Amino acid sequence: MQTAIFTEADRAQVSFLAPLEKKTLIWLARRTPAWINSDHLTTLGLISLLGAGLSYWYARYHRSGLLLVAACLALNWLGDSLDGTLARVRNRQRPRYGFYVDHIVDTFGVLLLLGGLAMSGYMRAPIAAGLLTTYYMLSIEVYLATYTIRNLPSFLLEVQPH
Amino acid sequence: MLFYCPMVQLAGSTYRLYDVGGAAGVTGLALMLMASIVRHTVQLYRAERLP
Numbered sequence: 470m471q472t473a474i475f476t477e478a479d480r481a482q483v484s485f486l487a488p489l490e491k492k493t494l495i496w497l498a499r500r501t502p503a504w505i506n507s508d509h510l511t512t513l514g515l516i517s518l519l520g521a522g523l524s525y526w527y528a529r530y531h532r533s534g535l536l537l538v539a540a541c542l543a544l545n546w547l548g549d550s551l552d553g554t555l556a557r558v559r560n561r562q563r564p565r566y567g568f569y570v571d572h573i574v575d576t577f578g579v580l581l582l583l584g585g586l587a588m589s590g591y592m593r594a595p596i597a598a599g600l601l602t603t604y605y606m607l608s609i610e611v612y613l614a615t616y617t618i619r620n621l622p623s624f625l626l627e628v629q630p631h
Numbered sequence: 632m633l634f635y636c637p638m639v640q641l642a643g644s645t646y647r648l649y650d651v652g653g654a655a656g657v658t659g660l661a662l663m664l665m666a667s668i669v670r671h672t673v674q675l676y677r678a679e680r681l682p
Contacts, residue, residue, distance in 0.1 A: 599657045614667065617671075
């Protein structure tokens with residue numbers, strides 16, 4: 470396989486909670502048992518979104534499904550956010566693999582979550598479909614911008630893609 | 632909120648809370664998409680001008 474140099478795109482963490490989240494994730498990563506690696510956490514993130522989607526569907530028949538959704542989303546945050554931090558804390562980064570898998574997992578995760586929401590009766594299916602479509606279009610825009618803008622000479626970079 | 636009251640009153644009509652949230656989400660994402668497309672198209676057009 471060709472191993473061309475891979476340059477990671479800059480991350481823009483603009484949420485006011487981002488610094489607190491970062492500290493929390495580093496704290497958690499340093500206390501994560503050695504037998505747990507970032508692949509386990511990525512898998513947890515995807516499975517928890519499947520759980521969230523199924524819980525939304527279950528909420529159609531019983532409101533307690535909504536509580537399960539909240540629990541699954543908390544697990545998703547743990548898995549999806551901690552996998553990269555764990556890799557960085559342990560100096561086990563895989564930039565290309567991580568970038569690719571993270572976004573593919575997000576792609577399926579959003580489908581599972583919004584699919585469940587569409588079947589929950591709490592949101593009409595056309596609105597869930599509209600959200601999914603717009604999210605995918607925005608994702609395509611971000612990926613194309615990341616590819617094209619990052620490959621421009623640096624003096625042309627007035628604004629980083631985000 | 633959703634657990635106890637999944638419906639909201641808006642301009643005299645009743646809607647599902649998540650329909651309102653979802654519509655707001657679509658609007659916000661669509662605006663971000665359009666702004667991002669315009670910004671990056673202009674940026675790339677200026678970077679690669681026709682001779």
